[in-house]
Amino acid sequence: MTKRYRLLSFAALVLAAVMLCGCFAGADEEKGLLRTAIKYDITTMDVAKTTDDYMIPMNVFDRLFETRVQDGNAVVVPSLCTEYKVSEDGLTYEFTLMDGVVFSNGNALTASDVQYSFERLLILANQNTDIPLEVVGGQDVMDKKTETLEGFKVADDTHFTITLSAPNAGFLAELSSPAMSIVDKESMTDGFGTDPAAMIGTGPYIVTERVANDHYTMVYNEKYRGPEPTVKKIIVKVIEDANTQNLMFQNGELDMIDLKNQDSAIIQSVYKTQYADRMVSAPNVGMIFIALNENNEFLKDVNVRKAIGAAIDVDTIITALYNGDAIRENGIIPTGVWGHNDNLQGFTYDPEAAKKLLADAGYTDGQISFEIAVDNALPSTVKTAAEYISQSLNKVGFNTTVKNYDHAAYLDVRRSGAMDSFVASWGMDYNDPANIMVTFFGSEANVKARSLNYPDTAIIARVAAAPAIVDDEARKAEYQALEQKIISEDAAWIPLYASMHLWCRGPRVASFTPQWAGFTDFYVTDVVLND
Amino acid sequence: MKRLLQAVLVLLLVSLALFVMLRIVPGNPVAVLMGEHANEATIERLTAELGLDQPIHVQFFRYLGGAIRGDFGTSYSLGKPVSQLMGAAFVNTLLLALAAALFAWIVGGLCGLLAAIRKNSIPDRLFMGFSLLGISMPVFMVAMILQYVFGYWLHWLPISGVSDWRSFILPAIALGWNSAGSIARLVRSTLADTLEDDYIDTARAKGLSETAVIWRHALRNTMLPTVTMMALQLSGLLSGAVITETIFSINGIGRLAVQAINGRDIPLLQGTVLFATALVIFGNLIADLLYKVLDPRTRREVKE
Numbered sequence: 001m002t003k004r005y006r007l008l009s010f011a012a013l014v015l016a017a018v019m020l021c022g023c024f025a026g027a028d029e030e031k032g033l034l035r036t037a038i039k040y041d042i043t044t045m046d047v048a049k050t051t052d053d054y055m056i057p058m059n060v061f062d063r064l065f066e067t068r069v070q071d072g073n074a075v076v077v078p079s080l081c082t083e084y085k086v087s088e089d090g091l092t093y094e095f096t097l098m099d100g101v102v103f104s105n106g107n108a109l110t111a112s113d114v115q116y117s118f119e120r121l122l123i124l125a126n127q128n129t130d131i132p133l134e135v136v137g138g139q140d141v142m143d144k145k146t147e148t149l150e151g152f153k154v155a156d157d158t159h160f161t162i163t164l165s166a167p168n169a170g171f172l173a174e175l176s177s178p179a180m181s182i183v184d185k186e187s188m189t190d191g192f193g194t195d196p197a198a199m200i201g202t203g204p205y206i207v208t209e210r211v212a213n214d215h216y217t218m219v220y221n222e223k224y225r226g227p228e229p230t231v232k233k234i235i236v237k238v239i240e241d242a243n244t245q246n247l248m249f250q251n252g253e254l255d256m257i258d259l260k261n262q263d264s265a266i267i268q269s270v271y272k273t274q275y276a277d278r279m280v281s282a283p284n285v286g287m288i289f290i291a292l293n294e295n296n297e298f299l300k301d302v303n304v305r306k307a308i309g310a311a312i313d314v315d316t317i318i319t320a321l322y323n324g325d326a327i328r329e330n331g332i333i334p335t336g337v338w339g340h341n342d343n344l345q346g347f348t349y350d351p352e353a354a355k356k357l358l359a360d361a362g363y364t365d366g367q368i369s370f371e372i373a374v375d376n377a378l379p380s381t382v383k384t385a386a387e388y389i390s391q392s393l394n395k396v397g398f399n400t401t402v403k404n405y406d407h408a409a410y411l412d413v414r415r416s417g418a419m420d421s422f423v424a425s426w427g428m429d430y431n432d433p434a435n436i437m438v439t440f441f442g443s444e445a446n447v448k449a450r451s452l453n454y455p456d457t458a459i460i461a462r463v464a465a466a467p468a469i470v471d472d473e474a475r476k477a478e479y480q481a482l483e484q485k486i487i488s489e490d491a492a493w494i495p496l497y498a499s500m501h502l503w504c505r506g507p508r509v510a511s512f513t514p515q516w517a518g519f520t521d522f523y524v525t526d527v528v529l530n531d
Numbered sequence: 532m533k534r535l536l537q538a539v540l541v542l543l544l545v546s547l548a549l550f551v552m553l554r555i556v557p558g559n560p561v562a563v564l565m566g567e568h569a570n571e572a573t574i575e576r577l578t579a580e581l582g583l584d585q586p587i588h589v590q591f592f593r594y595l596g597g598a599i600r601g602d603f604g605t606s607y608s609l610g611k612p613v614s615q616l617m618g619a620a621f622v623n624t625l626l627l628a629l630a631a632a633l634f635a636w637i638v639g640g641l642c643g644l645l646a647a648i649r650k651n652s653i654p655d656r657l658f659m660g661f662s663l664l665g666i667s668m669p670v671f672m673v674a675m676i677l678q679y680v681f682g683y684w685l686h687w688l689p690i691s692g693v694s695d696w697r698s699f700i701l702p703a704i705a706l707g708w709n710s711a712g713s714i715a716r717l718v719r720s721t722l723a724d725t726l727e728d729d730y731i732d733t734a735r736a737k738g739l740s741e742t743a744v745i746w747r748h749a750l751r752n753t754m755l756p757t758v759t760m761m762a763l764q765l766s767g768l769l770s771g772a773v774i775t776e777t778i779f780s781i782n783g784i785g786r787l788a789v790q791a792i793n794g795r796d797i798p799l800l801q802g803t804v805l806f807a808t809a810l811v812i813f814g815n816l817i818a819d820l821l822y823k824v825l826d827p828r829t830r831r832e833v834k835e
Contacts, residue, residue: 040793041790043608043610125573126565126577127565129573193610194611211782212609212611212616212619213786213787214692214780214782215692237692237780239691239692240777240786241691243675243678244678244691244778244779247678248690248691250683251683253689253690406558407563407793407794407795408560408562408795409556409557409558410558411562412562415562445570
């Protein structure tokens with residue numbers, strides 16, 4: 001055999017080896033394994049330090065209550081709590097814990113663990129402090145005056161009471177937020193949040209491995225009290241590139257794909273055609289909106305703000321940019337949230353009316369100049385929508401430009417209250433109007449950073465007081481009246497739309513029910529495999 | 532010794548410039564860390580805890596003191612020591628860069644060699660067309676084509692991630708593609724010129740075979756600029772694999788740097804940039820040393 005042929009034979013052998021490796025790679029699929037991907041790695045596994053990364057808290061820990069989808073509606077259902085009683089003044093809650101619940105390390109769940117979970121959020125004083133702060137003495141714990149939450153009284157291992165500083169009709173919904181995950185007091189270590197072994201919960205899964213920027217793995221918790229799920233192991237890979245995720249799914253390397261970051265053309269041409277019967281959708285409960293700065297020399301004029309509302313063709317954005325996968329929002333309380341008003345009259349697209357409003361207010365063509373800020377971290381479709389909005393406004397006589405901020409600069413400038421306007425999104429953390437109303441219009445600090453200096457202090461006070469209205473009908477009526485004032489009369493907030501969150505199931509996944517608000521994170525028990 | 536001092540000085544200047552720049556640009560890292568729900572009091576408290584409320588010179592010297600001891604601080608976003616994160620990521624980056632360099636040197640070198648030997652022939656035009664493609668095609672495009680053909684279509688290799696040696700094949704080709712093109716063109720032009728020199732004619736006149744003429748005489752002179760380019764490319768491959776690491780989901784230094792930029796993670800960003808700077812300096816140093824080994828004249832010049 002000549003040298004040349006030897007070389008060629010060797011090359012052929014190497015190629016064959018590579019091919020064989022490739023052929024056998026897919027054969028070791030584990031039964032009960034679910035593989036999925038996220039775009040960016042989680043920053044922490046500790047729910048006290050994040051408002052974004054809820055996948056591990058939702059699946060490794062439980063809460064007293066959960067918000068689950070039942071018959072198409074989001075309802076608050078008991079989880080670790082079996083019974084509760086509210087005092088007539090709406091201040092004191094008596095809870096009974098489920099008997100016989102154990103953490104994944106075998107420790108029994110007690111009322112002290114629940115108390116510790118509340119206190120820990122305040123002691124760390126990081127993120128997610130809002131809910132325990134409502135309990136009597138919450139501020140003292142956060143201010144390091146004491147480590148014991150005065151309003152939390154443990155009667156015995158399964159009974160405890162919580163006393164709030166002010167009534168809050170949405171308190172149970174708040175307790176179902178991932179932020180209120182219950183941790184094991186006895187096994188708490190400094191590694192909590194970074195070390196998988198320290199993540200001890202009562203939930204259906206255990207974290208077994210986390211490789212930063214690469215993947216994390218959860219397996220079924222044998223001590224879980226609930227029915228055994230079909231998914232026994234889940235690997236969440238960090239795949240930043242959308243095209244790579246797309247190819248991996250189509251190649252069978254992912255069992256489920258979140259289409260949030262895929263280009264709408266790919267969704268339309270690939271997923272909605274080739275995998276139409278495996279598509280799963282859920283509304284992103286929340287909305288894309290425009291905030292307008294009422295300290296701005298032009299935007300402080302209500303007619304100018306109303307002209308902005310009339311100049312934007314939201315239906316075209318939904319059709320052209322989202323292929324119809326979005327719903328129009330007219331108010332502040334999003335569709336799917338308790339208290340949402342279907343009958344609220346939002347802005348009607350009418351460019352001629354917009355021009356007239358500007359002319360009546362005494363402004364000439366191009367005189368009103370302002371910037372529309374956009375956070376670079378937003379999905380590209382939202383940024384494209386901002387460009388379309390800017391063009392629409394310019395057509396009726398405004399002079400607007402879109403400015404992309406990197407995330408850090410965006411937060412800084414927005415918090416200062418100095419932005420002219422911004423296009424942003426808000427996703428609901430729990431199913432109560434307070435989550436959005438109070439956040440944007442419930443205090444002077446919130447108004448400055450969130451809704452850009454809304455000036456009506458009487459309305460701000462009413463928004464802040466609304467959660468304390470114990471009677472549901474009265475509270476709903478109050479929220480709807482507030483929406484009417486802020487949107488229809490003051491045009492202080494321009495609601496746009498809520499997009500649908502789309503996923504695609506692989507052939508091994510029989511069904512999948514997304515989290516009630518359409519989070520990227522989901523309950524793994526809501527995935528059923530064919531295996 | 533002089534080169535070493537220069538390297539330390541460059542590192543010091545880069546770290547100072549980086550430190551100042553990161554504090555001038557708008558955007559509070561603590562605000563990013565705390566996300567949408569943070570209130571002013573919490574931001575202020577954490578800013579103080581991280582020492583970001585200290586005067587900039589105090590922060591810098593504290594950082595420098597730590598860096599000298601190998602402590603680059605703790606990543607704000609990942610909550611782990613920067614040195615530990617970089618250590619884990621560097622292994623992947625090093626493997627990827629070495630595999631890419633190997634691909635570039637072998638494929639580029641062979642293409643250049645064959646093209647020079649068969650100058651102006653069809654193989655020459657073919658290889659030079661191929662090298663032009665290498666130089667012109669952006670990394671992300673090469674990566675996407677490779678993923679599609681070998682991962683999705685043929686199912687031969689993994690589309691992304693690091694599981695075994697096969698995971699490095701496609702990223703290495705994508706990353707080394709451009710370098711292979713450059714090396715092929717350089718080898719071809721240098722070798723073709725050398726083959727027309729008088730001393731090559733002399734070697735042929737002495738009756739040496741064409742193979743011996745090329746391997747013993749011509750290639751040695753071609754090696755000088757090629758090795759310089761290879762050494763510089765290696766440091767570039769080590770420090771500039773951002774796109775490849777992102778597309779193939781490889782947890783390397785480049786991807787860490789991108790994450791640090793997005794999250795305003797100052798310690799992580801400082802660590803990764805300093806690391807990349809050190810690699811470039813090291814690459815240059817290696818190129819100089821190799822030059823001296825390959826060309827005795829440079830050693831003589833130094834002595835004189």
